[in-house]
Amino acid sequence: MLRFAPSPTGDMHIGNLRVAIFNYIVSKQRNEELIIRIEDTDKERNIEGKDQEILDILNLFGIEYSQVMYQSNNKRFHSAMALQLLHELKAFNCFCSSAWLDNKREEAKNSKTAYRYDDACASLPDELVIDNESPFTVRIRKPMEAIIVKDHIKGEIKFEANEIDSFIILRQDKTPMYNFACAVDDMLSDVSLIIRGEDHVSNTPKQILIREALGYHKKIEYAHLPIILNDNGKKMSKRDDASSVKWLLEEGYLPSAIANYLILMGNKPPKEIFHLAEAIEWFDLKNIAKSPARFDINMLKHINREHIKMLEPKELSRYVGFADENIGELAKIYLEESNTTKELKAKIASIFAKKDIPDEFKEYAQTIVKIVKDAPYFEEYEDFKNYIMNESGLKGKNLFKPLRILLTGVEHGPDIAAVYKYIKNYIGEIVK
Incomplete structure:
Protein backbone atom coordinates (compact mmCIF):
# COMPACT_ATOMS: atom_id res chain seq x y z
CA MET A 1 0.00 0.00 0.00
CA GLN A 71 -7.62 11.52 8.90
CA SER A 72 -10.18 13.04 11.27
CA ASN A 73 -12.26 9.84 10.97
CA ASN A 74 -9.45 7.94 12.73
CA LYS A 75 -9.57 10.08 15.87
CA ARG A 76 -10.85 7.18 17.99
CA PHE A 77 -7.85 5.09 16.99
CA HIS A 78 -5.45 7.94 17.77
CA SER A 79 -6.99 8.31 21.25
CA ALA A 80 -6.98 4.58 21.93
CA MET A 81 -3.35 4.14 20.95
CA ALA A 82 -2.23 7.15 22.98
CA LEU A 83 -3.99 5.59 25.97
CA GLN A 84 -2.20 2.30 25.25
CA LEU A 85 1.17 4.07 25.35
CA LEU A 86 0.25 5.73 28.66
CA HIS A 87 -0.78 2.39 30.21
CA GLU A 88 2.47 0.80 29.08
CA LEU A 89 4.44 3.80 30.45
CA LYS A 90 5.80 4.54 26.98
CA ALA A 91 4.17 7.95 27.17
CA PHE A 92 3.41 10.39 30.00
CA ASN A 93 1.21 13.36 30.79
CA CYS A 94 2.94 16.73 30.64
CA PHE A 95 1.62 19.66 32.72
CA CYS A 96 4.24 22.20 31.61
CA SER A 97 2.58 25.46 30.59
CA SER A 98 3.15 27.08 27.21
CA ALA A 99 4.81 30.03 28.95
CA TRP A 100 7.23 27.68 30.75
CA LEU A 101 8.13 25.87 27.54
CA ASP A 102 8.56 29.16 25.65
CA ASN A 103 10.95 30.32 28.35
CA LYS A 104 12.98 27.11 27.97
CA ARG A 105 13.15 27.61 24.22
CA GLU A 106 14.35 31.17 24.69
CA GLU A 107 17.05 29.98 27.10
CA ALA A 108 18.24 27.44 24.53
CA LYS A 109 18.26 30.11 21.84
CA ASN A 110 20.29 32.49 24.00
CA SER A 111 22.79 29.76 24.82
CA LYS A 112 22.92 28.81 21.11
CA THR A 113 21.96 25.21 21.79
CA ALA A 114 19.23 23.07 20.22
CA TYR A 115 16.07 23.05 22.34
CA ARG A 116 15.10 19.69 23.77
CA TYR A 117 12.29 19.09 26.25
CA ASP A 118 13.93 18.30 29.62
CA ASP A 119 11.51 15.53 30.67
CA ALA A 120 10.33 17.62 33.64
CA CYS A 121 7.07 15.62 33.79
CA ALA A 122 8.48 12.25 32.79
CA SER A 123 8.72 10.88 36.34
CA LEU A 124 5.95 12.62 38.27
CA PRO A 125 4.41 10.65 41.18
CA ASP A 126 1.24 8.77 40.24
CA GLU A 127 -0.90 10.68 42.75
CA LEU A 128 0.12 14.00 41.18
CA VAL A 129 -0.62 12.81 37.68
CA ILE A 130 -4.02 11.40 38.71
CA ASP A 131 -5.23 14.25 40.94
CA ASN A 132 -3.94 17.21 38.98
CA GLU A 133 -6.76 19.04 37.19
CA SER A 134 -4.44 21.29 35.17
CA PRO A 135 -4.48 21.05 31.39
CA PHE A 136 -1.95 18.59 30.06
CA THR A 137 -0.53 17.21 26.85
CA VAL A 138 0.67 13.66 26.25
CA ARG A 139 4.31 13.03 25.32
CA ILE A 140 5.95 9.87 24.06
CA ARG A 141 9.17 8.91 25.82
CA LYS A 142 12.35 9.72 23.90
CA PRO A 143 14.30 6.89 22.24
CA MET A 144 17.11 5.13 24.04
CA GLU A 145 19.13 4.38 20.91
CA ALA A 146 19.77 5.76 17.43
CA ILE A 147 17.15 5.37 14.72
CA ILE A 148 18.45 4.48 11.25
CA VAL A 149 16.46 5.14 8.08
CA LYS A 150 17.37 3.62 4.72
CA ASP A 151 16.14 6.05 2.09
CA HIS A 152 15.78 5.18 -1.61
CA ILE A 153 17.10 8.60 -2.60
CA LYS A 154 19.23 9.87 0.28
CA GLY A 155 20.76 6.57 1.33
CA GLU A 156 21.21 5.72 5.00
CA ILE A 157 20.28 8.45 7.50
CA LYS A 158 21.13 8.07 11.16
CA PHE A 159 19.33 9.97 13.93
CA GLU A 160 21.12 9.84 17.28
CA ALA A 161 18.95 9.27 20.35
CA ASN A 162 19.81 12.69 21.80
CA GLU A 163 18.47 14.40 18.67
CA ILE A 164 14.89 13.41 19.54
CA ASP A 165 13.20 14.54 22.74
CA SER A 166 10.00 13.35 24.41
CA PHE A 167 7.73 15.09 21.94
CA ILE A 168 4.00 15.78 22.20
CA ILE A 169 1.62 13.27 20.60
CA LEU A 170 -1.69 14.66 21.94
CA ARG A 171 -2.49 18.35 22.43
CA GLN A 172 -4.26 19.66 25.53
CA ASP A 173 -7.61 19.24 23.76
CA LYS A 174 -6.56 15.62 23.10
CA THR A 175 -6.43 16.00 19.33
CA PRO A 176 -3.43 14.21 17.81
CA MET A 177 -0.29 15.98 16.70
CA TYR A 178 0.74 15.50 13.06
CA ASN A 230 12.63 28.94 -7.77
CA ASP A 231 14.62 31.13 -10.19
CA ASN A 232 16.43 32.73 -7.25
CA GLY A 233 17.63 29.39 -5.92
CA LYS A 234 15.26 29.53 -2.94
CA LYS A 235 12.57 27.05 -1.97
CA MET A 236 9.43 27.63 -4.01
CA SER A 237 6.74 29.15 -1.81
CA LYS A 238 3.14 30.29 -2.22
CA ARG A 239 4.51 33.66 -3.34
CA ASP A 240 5.76 31.99 -6.54
CA ASP A 241 2.81 31.79 -8.94
CA ALA A 242 4.26 28.77 -10.70
CA SER A 243 4.26 26.82 -7.41
CA SER A 244 0.46 26.48 -7.67
CA VAL A 245 -0.85 23.67 -9.86
CA LYS A 246 -4.12 25.57 -10.19
CA TRP A 247 -2.26 28.63 -11.55
CA LEU A 248 -0.33 26.54 -14.08
CA LEU A 249 -3.53 24.97 -15.36
CA GLU A 250 -5.24 28.36 -15.63
CA GLU A 251 -2.24 29.67 -17.57
CA GLY A 252 -2.72 26.98 -20.19
CA TYR A 253 -0.18 24.30 -19.27
CA LEU A 254 -1.46 20.82 -20.09
CA PRO A 255 -1.62 18.24 -17.27
CA SER A 256 0.43 15.84 -19.41
CA ALA A 257 3.17 18.47 -19.86
CA ILE A 258 3.25 19.41 -16.16
CA ALA A 259 3.55 15.72 -15.22
CA ASN A 260 6.27 15.24 -17.86
CA TYR A 261 8.28 18.14 -16.41
CA LEU A 262 7.88 17.11 -12.76
CA ILE A 263 9.09 13.59 -13.58
CA LEU A 264 11.96 15.00 -15.67
CA MET A 265 13.26 17.35 -12.95
CA GLY A 266 16.38 15.96 -11.28
CA ASN A 267 15.88 12.65 -13.07
CA LYS A 268 17.51 10.58 -15.83
CA PRO A 269 14.69 9.53 -18.19
CA PRO A 270 15.42 7.78 -21.49
CA LYS A 271 13.78 10.66 -23.40
CA GLU A 272 12.73 14.24 -22.79
CA ILE A 273 9.10 14.22 -23.95
CA PHE A 274 6.78 11.48 -22.68
CA HIS A 275 3.42 10.74 -21.08
CA LEU A 276 2.77 9.52 -17.56
CA ALA A 277 1.86 6.02 -18.75
CA GLU A 278 5.25 5.70 -20.46
CA ALA A 279 7.12 6.69 -17.31
CA ILE A 280 5.71 3.67 -15.48
CA GLU A 281 7.85 1.48 -17.75
CA TRP A 282 11.22 2.99 -16.78
CA PHE A 283 10.87 5.22 -13.70
CA ASP A 284 13.23 4.41 -10.80
CA LEU A 285 13.43 6.33 -7.52
CA LYS A 286 17.16 5.62 -7.34
CA ASN A 287 17.70 7.85 -10.39
CA ILE A 288 16.34 10.94 -8.61
CA ALA A 289 19.15 13.38 -7.79
CA LYS A 290 19.83 14.05 -4.11
CA SER A 291 20.24 17.78 -4.66
CA PRO A 292 17.30 20.22 -5.06
CA ALA A 293 15.85 20.71 -8.54
CA ARG A 294 15.37 24.22 -9.94
CA PHE A 295 12.02 25.01 -11.56
CA ASP A 296 12.59 26.39 -15.05
CA ILE A 297 9.42 27.91 -16.54
CA ASN A 298 11.04 28.13 -19.96
CA MET A 299 11.69 24.39 -19.94
CA LEU A 300 8.06 23.81 -18.98
CA LYS A 301 6.96 26.06 -21.88
CA HIS A 302 9.05 23.98 -24.28
CA ILE A 303 7.60 20.72 -22.97
CA ASN A 304 4.08 22.16 -23.03
CA ARG A 305 4.46 23.20 -26.66
CA GLU A 306 5.54 19.66 -27.58
CA HIS A 307 2.53 18.17 -25.78
CA ILE A 308 0.19 20.60 -27.52
CA LYS A 309 1.62 19.43 -30.85
CA MET A 310 0.66 15.86 -29.92
CA LEU A 311 -3.00 16.75 -29.27
CA GLU A 312 -5.59 15.73 -31.80
CA PRO A 313 -6.82 18.87 -33.66
CA LYS A 314 -10.39 18.55 -32.37
CA GLU A 315 -9.18 18.18 -28.77
CA LEU A 316 -6.95 21.23 -29.13
CA SER A 317 -9.84 23.20 -30.63
CA ARG A 318 -11.78 22.70 -27.39
CA TYR A 319 -8.93 24.26 -25.41
CA VAL A 320 -9.26 27.41 -27.54
CA GLY A 321 -13.04 27.58 -27.35
CA PHE A 322 -14.24 25.61 -30.40
CA ALA A 323 -15.17 22.07 -31.39
CA ASP A 324 -13.81 22.15 -34.93
CA GLU A 325 -10.68 20.30 -35.96
CA ASN A 326 -9.93 23.05 -38.50
CA ILE A 327 -9.54 25.49 -35.62
CA GLY A 328 -7.33 22.94 -33.87
CA GLU A 329 -5.10 22.79 -36.94
CA LEU A 330 -5.11 26.60 -37.06
CA ALA A 331 -4.01 26.77 -33.41
CA LYS A 332 -1.03 24.54 -34.18
CA ILE A 333 0.15 27.09 -36.76
CA TYR A 334 0.38 29.63 -33.95
CA LEU A 335 2.61 27.36 -31.85
CA GLU A 336 5.58 29.05 -33.49
CA GLU A 337 4.83 32.07 -31.31
CA SER A 338 2.85 30.54 -28.42
CA ASN A 339 3.64 28.15 -25.58
CA THR A 340 0.32 27.58 -23.82
CA THR A 341 -3.31 26.94 -24.65
CA LYS A 342 -4.15 30.28 -23.01
CA GLU A 343 -1.87 32.09 -25.46
CA LEU A 344 -3.32 30.10 -28.36
CA LYS A 345 -6.85 30.95 -27.26
CA ALA A 346 -5.94 34.64 -27.32
CA LYS A 347 -4.52 34.25 -30.86
CA ILE A 348 -7.69 32.55 -32.12
CA ALA A 349 -9.91 35.03 -30.28
CA SER A 350 -8.22 37.94 -32.08
CA ILE A 351 -9.24 36.39 -35.42
CA PHE A 352 -12.94 36.44 -34.50
CA ALA A 353 -12.88 39.69 -32.50
CA LYS A 354 -13.80 43.15 -33.74
CA LYS A 355 -10.76 44.48 -35.61
CA ASP A 356 -8.86 47.62 -34.66
CA ILE A 357 -7.74 49.07 -38.03
CA PRO A 358 -5.03 51.79 -38.08
CA ASP A 359 -6.34 55.09 -39.46
CA GLU A 360 -4.16 54.95 -42.59
CA PHE A 361 -5.81 51.65 -43.64
CA LYS A 362 -9.41 52.20 -42.51
CA GLU A 363 -10.71 53.27 -45.89
CA TYR A 364 -9.07 50.32 -47.63
CA ALA A 365 -10.39 47.94 -44.97
CA GLN A 366 -13.94 49.20 -45.47
CA THR A 367 -13.61 48.54 -49.19
CA ILE A 368 -12.38 44.99 -48.57
CA VAL A 369 -15.23 44.29 -46.12
CA LYS A 370 -17.83 45.32 -48.68
CA ILE A 371 -16.26 43.09 -51.35
CA VAL A 372 -15.95 40.07 -49.04
CA LYS A 373 -19.58 40.45 -47.97
CA ASP A 374 -20.79 39.66 -51.49
CA ALA A 375 -17.85 37.46 -52.58
CA PRO A 376 -18.30 33.80 -53.56
CA TYR A 377 -16.61 30.99 -51.60
CA PHE A 378 -12.97 30.38 -52.50
CA GLU A 379 -11.14 27.16 -51.65
CA GLU A 380 -7.67 28.65 -52.14
CA TYR A 381 -6.24 31.82 -50.64
CA GLU A 382 -4.69 32.92 -53.95
CA ASP A 383 -8.12 32.95 -55.62
CA PHE A 384 -9.63 34.81 -52.65
CA LYS A 385 -6.84 37.43 -52.70
CA ASN A 386 -6.96 37.88 -56.47
CA TYR A 387 -10.73 38.39 -56.39
CA ILE A 388 -10.39 41.17 -53.80
CA MET A 389 -7.50 42.72 -55.72
CA ASN A 390 -9.47 42.75 -58.98
CA GLU A 391 -12.66 44.06 -57.39
CA SER A 392 -10.95 46.79 -55.32
CA GLY A 393 -7.99 47.78 -57.45
CA LEU A 394 -5.88 47.66 -54.27
CA LYS A 395 -2.35 46.28 -54.23
CA GLY A 396 0.83 46.27 -52.17
CA LYS A 397 0.56 47.24 -48.52
CA ASN A 398 -2.77 48.96 -49.11
CA LEU A 399 -4.19 45.51 -49.82
CA PHE A 400 -2.11 43.19 -47.68
CA LYS A 401 -1.93 45.22 -44.46
CA PRO A 402 -5.68 45.72 -43.98
CA LEU A 403 -6.44 42.23 -45.32
CA ARG A 404 -4.12 40.59 -42.78
CA ILE A 405 -5.63 42.63 -39.94
CA LEU A 406 -9.17 41.79 -41.07
CA LEU A 407 -8.35 38.08 -41.22
CA THR A 408 -6.16 37.73 -38.10
CA GLY A 409 -6.58 40.84 -35.97
CA VAL A 410 -2.85 41.64 -36.02
CA GLU A 411 -0.36 43.14 -38.44
CA HIS A 412 2.17 40.33 -38.21
CA GLY A 413 1.97 36.57 -37.84
CA PRO A 414 2.05 33.23 -39.68
CA ASP A 415 1.76 32.93 -43.45
CA ILE A 416 -1.70 34.25 -44.31
CA ALA A 417 -2.29 31.49 -46.88
CA ALA A 418 -1.75 28.87 -44.15
CA VAL A 419 -4.21 30.68 -41.88
CA TYR A 420 -6.82 31.05 -44.65
CA LYS A 421 -6.85 27.29 -45.19
CA TYR A 422 -8.50 26.80 -41.80
CA ILE A 423 -10.69 29.92 -41.55
CA LYS A 424 -12.21 29.99 -45.05
CA ASN A 425 -15.48 28.54 -43.73
CA TYR A 426 -15.72 31.41 -41.24
CA ILE A 427 -14.81 34.33 -43.54
CA GLY A 428 -18.23 35.98 -43.28
CA GLU A 429 -18.02 35.90 -39.50
CA ILE A 430 -14.39 37.07 -39.38
CA VAL A 431 -14.36 39.90 -41.95
CA LYS A 432 -17.03 42.31 -40.74
Missing part, protein backbone atom coordinates in the same frame (compact mmCIF):
# COMPACT_ATOMS: atom_id res chain seq x y z
CA LEU A 2 1.20 3.48 -0.89
CA ARG A 3 -0.40 6.76 0.14
CA PHE A 4 -0.58 10.39 -0.84
CA ALA A 5 -1.47 12.52 2.17
CA PRO A 6 -2.26 16.17 1.34
CA SER A 7 -3.71 18.78 3.70
CA PRO A 8 -6.76 20.80 2.55
CA THR A 9 -5.19 24.09 3.59
CA GLY A 10 -4.48 25.80 0.25
CA ASP A 11 -3.79 25.35 -3.46
CA MET A 12 -1.93 22.19 -4.36
CA HIS A 13 1.81 22.91 -4.63
CA ILE A 14 3.77 21.42 -7.53
CA GLY A 15 5.95 19.67 -4.96
CA ASN A 16 2.86 17.88 -3.62
CA LEU A 17 1.73 16.99 -7.13
CA ARG A 18 5.19 15.57 -7.81
CA VAL A 19 4.84 13.40 -4.70
CA ALA A 20 1.40 12.23 -5.87
CA ILE A 21 2.71 11.38 -9.34
CA PHE A 22 5.67 9.40 -7.99
CA ASN A 23 3.43 7.49 -5.57
CA TYR A 24 1.08 6.66 -8.44
CA ILE A 25 3.90 5.45 -10.70
CA VAL A 26 5.46 3.24 -8.04
CA SER A 27 2.08 1.84 -6.97
CA LYS A 28 1.54 0.74 -10.58
CA GLN A 29 5.04 -0.72 -10.81
CA ARG A 30 4.58 -2.70 -7.60
CA ASN A 31 0.96 -3.57 -8.32
CA GLU A 32 -0.03 -2.12 -4.94
CA GLU A 33 -2.98 0.08 -4.06
CA LEU A 34 -2.65 3.85 -3.71
CA ILE A 35 -4.87 5.58 -1.17
CA ILE A 36 -5.49 9.31 -0.75
CA ARG A 37 -5.47 10.42 2.88
CA ILE A 38 -6.79 13.93 3.47
CA GLU A 39 -4.96 15.14 6.58
CA ASP A 40 -7.67 17.37 8.00
CA THR A 41 -7.06 17.24 11.75
CA ASP A 42 -5.90 20.88 11.90
CA LYS A 43 -9.43 22.29 11.70
CA GLU A 44 -8.38 25.95 12.00
CA ARG A 45 -6.24 25.79 8.84
CA ASN A 46 -8.59 23.71 6.69
CA ILE A 47 -10.22 25.55 3.77
CA GLU A 48 -13.66 24.37 2.71
CA GLY A 49 -13.67 22.75 -0.72
CA LYS A 50 -9.89 22.28 -0.97
CA ASP A 51 -10.20 18.52 -0.41
CA GLN A 52 -12.42 18.17 -3.48
CA GLU A 53 -10.11 20.50 -5.44
CA ILE A 54 -7.21 18.17 -4.64
CA LEU A 55 -9.17 15.13 -5.83
CA ASP A 56 -10.24 16.96 -9.00
CA ILE A 57 -6.61 17.77 -9.81
CA LEU A 58 -5.52 14.18 -9.23
CA ASN A 59 -8.27 12.98 -11.56
CA LEU A 60 -7.28 15.58 -14.17
CA PHE A 61 -3.73 14.21 -14.13
CA GLY A 62 -4.93 10.63 -14.47
CA ILE A 63 -3.74 9.59 -11.00
CA GLU A 64 -5.80 6.56 -10.03
CA TYR A 65 -6.39 5.59 -6.40
CA SER A 66 -8.39 2.91 -4.60
CA GLN A 67 -10.00 5.02 -1.88
CA VAL A 68 -10.11 8.41 -0.15
CA MET A 69 -9.67 8.59 3.62
CA TYR A 70 -10.07 11.49 6.02
CA ASN A 179 3.44 12.90 13.65
CA PHE A 180 1.27 10.74 15.88
CA ALA A 181 -1.77 10.76 13.58
CA CYS A 182 0.43 10.14 10.56
CA ALA A 183 2.31 7.22 12.16
CA VAL A 184 -0.87 5.56 13.40
CA ASP A 185 -2.65 5.96 10.06
CA ASP A 186 0.30 4.54 8.10
CA MET A 187 0.29 1.60 10.48
CA LEU A 188 -3.47 1.04 10.18
CA SER A 189 -3.28 1.17 6.37
CA ASP A 190 -0.27 -1.18 6.30
CA VAL A 191 1.70 1.26 4.14
CA SER A 192 4.79 -0.34 2.59
CA LEU A 193 6.56 2.69 1.09
CA ILE A 194 6.31 6.40 1.94
CA ILE A 195 7.30 8.82 -0.82
CA ARG A 196 7.23 12.45 0.31
CA GLY A 197 9.20 15.68 0.34
CA GLU A 198 12.51 16.01 2.17
CA ASP A 199 10.95 18.58 4.51
CA HIS A 200 9.55 15.51 6.28
CA VAL A 201 12.93 13.89 6.93
CA SER A 202 12.98 15.11 10.54
CA ASN A 203 9.51 13.60 11.09
CA THR A 204 10.56 10.13 9.98
CA PRO A 205 12.43 8.99 13.13
CA LYS A 206 9.57 10.28 15.29
CA GLN A 207 7.03 8.28 13.33
CA ILE A 208 9.22 5.17 13.49
CA LEU A 209 9.54 5.65 17.27
CA ILE A 210 5.73 5.88 17.61
CA ARG A 211 5.04 2.75 15.58
CA GLU A 212 7.67 0.70 17.37
CA ALA A 213 6.35 1.87 20.76
CA LEU A 214 2.95 0.58 19.65
CA GLY A 215 4.49 -2.79 18.83
CA TYR A 216 4.43 -2.37 15.06
CA HIS A 217 7.81 -3.49 13.76
CA LYS A 218 7.19 -3.77 10.02
CA LYS A 219 9.92 -1.87 8.20
CA ILE A 220 8.34 0.83 6.06
CA GLU A 221 10.48 2.00 3.13
CA TYR A 222 11.14 5.70 2.59
CA ALA A 223 11.99 8.03 -0.27
CA HIS A 224 12.34 11.73 0.50
CA LEU A 225 12.26 13.92 -2.61
CA PRO A 226 14.55 16.99 -2.78
CA ILE A 227 12.81 20.35 -2.63
CA ILE A 228 12.04 22.43 -5.72
CA LEU A 229 13.81 25.79 -6.02
